Amino acid sequence: MDATEFRKRGKEMVDYVADYLEKIEKRQVFPDVEPGYLRSLIPDCAPQDPESFEDVFKDIEKIIMPGVTHWHSPYFFAYFPSASSFPALLADMLCGGIGCVGFSWAASPACTELETVMLDWLGKMLNLPEEFLAGKDGQGGGVIQGSASEATLVALLAARTKTIRRVQSENPELTEADIMGRLVAYASDQAHSSVERAALISGVKMKSIPADDTFTVCGSALKKVLDEDKAAGLIPLFFCATLGTTPCCSFDKLLELGPICNKENIWMHIDAAYAGSAFICPEFRHFLNGVEFADSFNFNPHKWLLVNFDCSAMWVKKRSDLICAFKLEPLYLQHDHQESGLITDYRHWQIPLGRRFRSLKLWFVLRMYGVKGLQEHIRKHVRLSHQFEHLVLQDERFEICAEVVLGLVCFRLKGSNELNKALLKSINEAKKIHLVPCHLREKFVLRFAICSRTVESTHVKFAWQHISQLATELLKTWEQNHHQQ
Amino acid sequence: MDATEFRKRGKEMVDYVADYLEKIEKRQVFPDVEPGYLRSLIPDCAPQDPESFEDVFKDIEKIIMPGVTHWHSPYFFAYFPSASSFPALLADMLCGGIGCVGFSWAASPACTELETVMLDWLGKMLNLPEEFLAGKDGQGGGVIQGSASEATLVALLAARTKTIRRVQSENPELTEADIMGRLVAYASDQAHSSVERAALISGVKMKSIPADDTFTVCGSALKKVLDEDKAAGLIPLFFCATLGTTPCCSFDKLLELGPICNKENIWMHIDAAYAGSAFICPEFRHFLNGVEFADSFNFNPHKWLLVNFDCSAMWVKKRSDLICAFKLEPLYLQHDHQESGLITDYRHWQIPLGRRFRSLKLWFVLRMYGVKGLQEHIRKHVRLSHQFEHLVLQDERFEICAEVVLGLVCFRLKGSNELNKALLKSINEAKKIHLVPCHLREKFVLRFAICSRTVESTHVKFAWQHISQLATELLKTWEQNHHQQ
Numbered sequence: 001m002d003a004t005e006f007r008k009r010g011k012e013m014v015d016y017v018a019d020y021l022e023k024i025e026k027r028q029v030f031p032d033v034e035p036g037y038l039r040s041l042i043p044d045c046a047p048q049d050p051e052s053f054e055d056v057f058k059d060i061e062k063i064i065m066p067g068v069t070h071w072h073s074p075y076f077f078a079y080f081p082s083a084s085s086f087p088a089l090l091a092d093m094l095c096g097g098i099g100c101v102g103f104s105w106a107a108s109p110a111c112t113e114l115e116t117v118m119l120d121w122l123g124k125m126l127n128l129p130e131e132f133l134a135g136k137d138g139q140g141g142g143v144i145q146g147s148a149s150e151a152t153l154v155a156l157l158a159a160r161t162k163t164i165r166r167v168q169s170e171n172p173e174l175t176e177a178d179i180m181g182r183l184v185a186y187a188s189d190q191a192h193s194s195v196e197r198a199a200l201i202s203g204v205k206m207k208s209i210p211a212d213d214t215f216t217v218c219g220s221a222l223k224k225v226l227d228e229d230k231a232a233g234l235i236p237l238f239f240c241a242t243l244g245t246t247p248c249c250s251f252d253k254l255l256e257l258g259p260i261c262n263k264e265n266i267w268m269h270i271d272a273a274y275a276g277s278a279f280i281c282p283e284f285r286h287f288l289n290g291v292e293f294a295d296s297f298n299f300n301p302h303k304w305l306l307v308n309f310d311c312s313a314m315w316v317k318k319r320s321d322l323i324c325a326f327k328l329e330p331l332y333l334q335h336d337h338q339e340s341g342l343i344t345d346y347r348h349w350q351i352p353l354g355r356r357f358r359s360l361k362l363w364f365v366l367r368m369y370g371v372k373g374l375q376e377h378i379r380k381h382v383r384l385s386h387q388f389e390h391l392v393l394q395d396e397r398f399e400i401c402a403e404v405v406l407g408l409v410c411f412r413l414k415g416s417n418e419l420n421k422a423l424l425k426s427i428n429e430a431k432k433i434h435l436v437p438c439h440l441r442e443k444f445v446l447r448f449a450i451c452s453r454t455v456e457s458t459h460v461k462f463a464w465q466h467i468s469q470l471a472t473e474l475l476k477t478w479e480q481n482h483h484q485q
Numbered sequence: 486m487d488a489t490e491f492r493k494r495g496k497e498m499v500d501y502v503a504d505y506l507e508k509i510e511k512r513q514v515f516p517d518v519e520p521g522y523l524r525s526l527i528p529d530c531a532p533q534d535p536e537s538f539e540d541v542f543k544d545i546e547k548i549i550m551p552g553v554t555h556w557h558s559p560y561f562f563a564y565f566p567s568a569s570s571f572p573a574l575l576a577d578m579l580c581g582g583i584g585c586v587g588f589s590w591a592a593s594p595a596c597t598e599l600e601t602v603m604l605d606w607l608g609k610m611l612n613l614p615e616e617f618l619a620g621k622d623g624q625g626g627g628v629i630q631g632s633a634s635e636a637t638l639v640a641l642l643a644a645r646t647k648t649i650r651r652v653q654s655e656n657p658e659l660t661e662a663d664i665m666g667r668l669v670a671y672a673s674d675q676a677h678s679s680v681e682r683a684a685l686i687s688g689v690k691m692k693s694i695p696a697d698d699t700f701t702v703c704g705s706a707l708k709k710v711l712d713e714d715k716a717a718g719l720i721p722l723f724f725c726a727t728l729g730t731t732p733c734c735s736f737d738k739l740l741e742l743g744p745i746c747n748k749e750n751i752w753m754h755i756d757a758a759y760a761g762s763a764f765i766c767p768e769f770r771h772f773l774n775g776v777e778f779a780d781s782f783n784f785n786p787h788k789w790l791l792v793n794f795d796c797s798a799m800w801v802k803k804r805s806d807l808i809c810a811f812k813l814e815p816l817y818l819q820h821d822h823q824e825s826g827l828i829t830d831y832r833h834w835q836i837p838l839g840r841r842f843r844s845l846k847l848w849f850v851l852r853m854y855g856v857k858g859l860q861e862h863i864r865k866h867v868r869l870s871h872q873f874e875h876l877v878l879q880d881e882r883f884e885i886c887a888e889v890v891l892g893l894v895c896f897r898l899k900g901s902n903e904l905n906k907a908l909l910k911s912i913n914e915a916k917k918i919h920l921v922p923c924h925l926r927e928k929f930v931l932r933f934a935i936c937s938r939t940v941e942s943t944h945v946k947f948a949w950q951h952i953s954q955l956a957t958e959l960l961k962t963w964e965q966n967h968h969q970q
């Protein structure tokens with residue numbers, strides 16, 4: 001395929017994508033396929049000779065689409081949103097076309113520099129403390145990670161190196177292995193599994209801090225565990241605070257936790273993967289109060305800020321902390337400007353070496369929506385979740401299981417976990433909408449997350465009527481079965 | 486921006502990308518900008534109100550392009566190639582449009598299933614042993630990682646868990662911390678820095694195995710270090726063999742190393758990030774002989790197989806080894822089919838949670854080039870590197886520093902490292918072509934890597950004439966300075 005054919009096919013693909021997104025509502029949100037469906041539809045091995053674009057293109061509807069879960073359908077209410085917008089798609093086309101690999105400044109200066117400046121823009125939108133911005137000669141700054149999981153891991157690795165050095169300088173008799181065996185990291189028992197995973201990867205012990213009745217970790221809960229652990233000779237090094245937990249979007253109390261971490265030499269990382277986008281609205285910014293105590297902060301524009309996956313924004317107060325956890329410098333990666341101090345080599349900030357020109361997506365989206373357009377998007381989702389909450393509250397059979405703050409509603413039928421599992425099963429088997437569950441303490445709970453960019457009040461109303469009707473049907477047979485027993 | 490405007494702007498972007506790639510030769514391969522150039526060209530913060538696409542689009546040439554290193558210019562001979570092709574660009578547009586997040590089978594079945602089947606296709610193209618393929622019910626299989634760095638890390642983490650369990654079951658008196666402190670991983674002293682980094686991240690000691698005069702690690706070199714380390718009470722757990730080292734594209738001797746690793750319970754991972762693509766050609770496949778002894782194998786289609794970044798292909802013999810290193814299972818990520826055994830949940834195979842529909846790129850490229858088309862691409866690059874080698878050999882002032890096997894030529898002026906540094910400086914300051922250096926033992930060496938998909942014999946000839954002319958100029962002044970001293 002040459003540039004001439006690419007012009008033609010590229011335009012066909014633009015139309016295909018536009019059609020797909022324009023009419024996505026008409027597709028069944030969750031596919032009918034059974035595991036293994038795809039293998040039987042395609043050949044056993046790659047063709048020896050080239051096939052035409054037409055042949056490949058035809059197979060998209062025949063082979064791929066029947067197995068796609070449509071994350072951008074307005075009937076998709078599962079997990080958390082995965083962002084999608086037209087400006088981001090355009091930027092990603094450009095990113096692919098340029099196809100540079102930005103592991104160092106010299107490998108493509110624009111790729112590095114736009115990222116630094118975009119993270120400053122975004123940091124200002126969130127009203128992050130000055131220390132987190134790169135500015136012209138700041139010690140902090142931002143970076144785009146592929147995922148929140150990686151951001152947490154990178155923060156923990158930086159904390160690990162920093163703590164080992166500090167403890168070793170205070171206790172020269174201790175070996176690195178001695179110290180490693182005593183390190184312990186913390187997060188809420190409501191934290192995302194990626195935090196435990198980061199601890200597993202880095203070989204650091206991990207303990208859960210019990211959240212309170214509102215699924216929030218407060219200062220005293222952390223303090224209690226810290227005191228016990230220190231008395232037992234452990235070395236606390238890392239606390240991951242969650243703003244917007246995955247199960248029910250609760251918020252840890254930064255203003256209580258931060259000062260404790262600072263006093264105890266504990267690296268505080270903030271994981272606001274989903275909720276962080278909302279902090280661009282002044283009315284939600286207060287959840288971030290206390291960020292000034294944190295060492296690093298992360299949220300995913302690829303969740304809720306209309307920037308397509310992958311774009312996870314991370315800031316640190318001291319970039320040297322990250323770099324020290326990683327820096328290795330073979331000759332073929334060195335370049336002239338290296339000693340100037342002006343240069344950022346992002347490979348020292350992340351797990352992979354290679355990196356795409358992802359900041360283009362941020363640039364396009366921030367400019368083409370403007371701060372106001374993005375605030376509107378957030379506010380609309382929050383309005384819709386409150387609409388759903390009100391519908392649930394009007395039905396005596398149901399209960400709301402956690403405070404509705406942003407775009408997530410946790411709800412359930414008053415009754416057993418089995419009953420609620422049966423309800424979820426009937427919802428997902430009908431395939432008119434798609435939801436996933438969570439556990440809140442011992443309760444099995446349904447999560448209703450406002451996800452799609454194009455979801456409207458009518459979709460939410462439809463979803464509720466559908467759920468409530470399935471509940472009516474379920475309760476009928478459920479009671480019969482119950483009576484028969 | 487709505488779908489209607491996206492249709493229009495998307496087509497403009499397709500033309501822009503086509504123009505960019507068609508005429509890339511006319512752009513200066515390496516930019517003129519100084520560090521910090523970009524910040525002064527754009528506002529301090531994001532706009533409150535939306536800007537038009539036209540305004541953003543204009544800024545691409547004004548702000549971005551002046552700072553881009555053009556990796557796809559036929560005058561780019563630096564690092565290793567970063568793949569780019571039109572079919573891959575089309576597939577990435579589709580991937581962005583669908584915008585699903587494939588962390589589990591249910592999150593989008595097509596995303597997971599196409600990946601499994603494409604990795605089988607690719608594995609067959611490389612003639613990988615059956616055990617590495619997923620097939621209908623194999624124990625092995627492939628996965629797309631974001632980068633070779635991540636593949637190595639994931640392999641090392643799997644080895645770590647496996648070894649700790651084995652040693653603990655043999656020596657119940659040892660704690661995990663005891664074992665961790667004695668683990669040691671190995672790779673060639675020519676291995677990529679990402680291997681050392683993986684060891685750093687996972688908290689495992691790492692030792693270099695000295696390569697021989699041809700920059701190759703052979704069995705006896707590994708054996709010697711192993712014997713010493715075991716005698717000193719260390720526990721060897723991991724050896725990363727490199728096929729196609731970054732400095733000079735040398736190949737570790739799998740057939741000698743593999744049996745040693747198997748006998749000593751050492752996980753053998755193969756990093757063939759660049760060279761792996763060549764193994765689709767029968768004449769280069771012999772370098773992979775011995776892969777049957779490996780536990781995991783990885784190469785980057787995003788380097789040399791015309792699949793745009795990011796697409797790093799990794800295979801394991803036992804998928805359960807990866808999964809055991811990671812598996813954590815919160816409720817909101819569970820789904821019905823989970824216990825069927827047919828399901829692959831790729832989040833257990835990787836560092837991040839989220840993942841894009843990257844296998845579409847492989848599917849498009851493998852079908853639209855066909856195996857023969859891809860073989861042609863590899864062979865053309867190998868021919869061009871031999872052409873360059875011959876040009877160098879005809880010039881008595883120069884020497885070739887390592888055997889030229891694939892698309893990389895390591896060469897230098899016969900003379901001091903300072904002389905060669907000066908030559909590289911004059912090449913990169915002229916900005917007609919772009920190269921990066923490496924060290925081979927104590928020698929400073931220039932690397933000439935055939936990179937662009939569109940590079941032809943004429944570009945190689947031009948590059949050589951240019952280098953040789955700069956060498957002539959340099960040698961003149963160099964000798965004068967030398968005489969003056």
Ligand SMILES: Cc1ncc(COP(=O)(O)O)c(C=O)c1O
Binds near residue numbers: 146150194274
């Ligand atoms: C609070 C929180 N942290 C982390 C993650 C993981 O995000 P990623 O896929 O970017 O690693 C999620 C995903 O839902 C999340 O909700």
Ligand SMILES: Cc1ncc(COP(=O)(O)O)c(C=O)c1O
Binds near residue numbers: 729731756
């Ligand atoms: C042999 C080798 N391994 C690993 C890598 C790192 O690749 P990635 O950017 O995919 O992590 C490279 C990059 O050049 C390489 O040459």
